[in-house]
Structure formats: C-alpha cells, structure tokens
Amino acid sequence: MIEDDASFAAALQRYFALSKEVECLQHHRTAEAALEALRGKVPHVLLVDINLPGMSGIEFVGRIKDLHPQVLCLMLTMYEESGLIFDALKAGASGYLLKRTPPKEVIAAIMEAHGGGSPMSPEIARRVVSFFHQKHTSATTDIPPANAHIATLAPREVEVLDLLSKGYLYKEIGDQLGISTHTVNTHIRRIYEKLHVQSRGQAVAKYRGLAEQG
Known part of the structure; x- marks a missing residue:
C-alpha cells in the first residue's frame, strides 16, 4: 500500500489483519520509497493513492508497470475527476x-483484480461509461459498435453483464445468481474476450449502448 495518510493506512491495515483473504506485506508513505523497496519482488496487488508527497500515484503506476508489468495497481483515492481517472x-x-x-x-476489489477483473467504485464506473457514451454519440469512439459482439454472449453472461452495468461487485453478482465468485470471474473473462474489451467500463459501455439502440 502506498498511502501518506498514516491514520487511514493504519485503519485499513487493521482490517486486513483480520482478513483471511489478503495480507498487507508493505506500506510506504511515498512513491519514491515504494519504488526503491519494490525493485525486487513485488506483491500481487498494489493499493496506490494519487496525491502523494513528491511523485504522484499516477506517475508511480507508470514507473512500477515499466519495472514489473505483471503487477496489478488499484488506485485508492478521494479524487473523482475524469481526467485523473483516465x-x-x-x-x-x-x-x-x-x-x-x-x-x-x-478486499473484494483486491480479489476481483487478482482474478482478472477491473474493479471500480460505482461512481467511477458511471463516469467511464458516460465518457464512452459521449464518444459513441459523437461518432469519434475508438471502440467497436455496441452491438458488434453482444450476440455471441451466453444467457448467463448477459445476466452477469447486466448486473455489472448496475454497479454490483463480483461477490454480489455471485450472490444474486447463486454462483461462486470464481465462476463470476470466469464469466467476466469470457465477456471481455467476446466483446473485445479490456475493462469493466468498456464492457458496460457496449452493453448500455445496445440497450439504448433497442
């Protein structure tokens, strides 16, 4: 975790310590300290704040991905501005x-990312969807039309995608459909492959675009 707010970091670490699913291996208060410590082996997932003293969290993500392309970085921040999101x-x-x-x-988001997903807070997902809708209506979008590959989805995959578009977390989707989180992850990966997308936002944008056309 790269977080300069000591009280926030401590509270989250206490919660992680009670969890059987995740373990916080390192905490750094600056991006520079994290880069130095992570030149060798890195954890599976990094939680990264944006507004850090010195180097920003966004610049840190770019640098750590250059060093360790396989590492997963989740932004954990107070900022909702579209520019920072993208x-x-x-x-x-x-x-x-x-x-x-x-x-x-x-914790659920960490597990989702580790399972191949791209977790976003519902407010952030809506901003991403809104961005792609605007690009679609202005005919300048660089993603395929919304209905290009929807027809290839299985009925269960459509159900999963519908709940995804409503902001449900993977575990909540599993609870709604009576399936495991692992099965939800499998459906999500297949949805991404069939829709030729790489993120939750892109998948939801295609699905919502089709609904609007229908």
Missing part, C-alpha cells in the same frame, strides 16, 4: 476505488 488507467492501473469504499469492498 490518466491512472492509461498509466496502467487495473482499477479505481474511492477512499469511502468500505474496507470489506476494498
């Missing part, structure tokens, strides 16, 4: 969470 994703972030996210949902 800068973080372009830098290589696998997801974007707001700091008001309950700790149990942060």
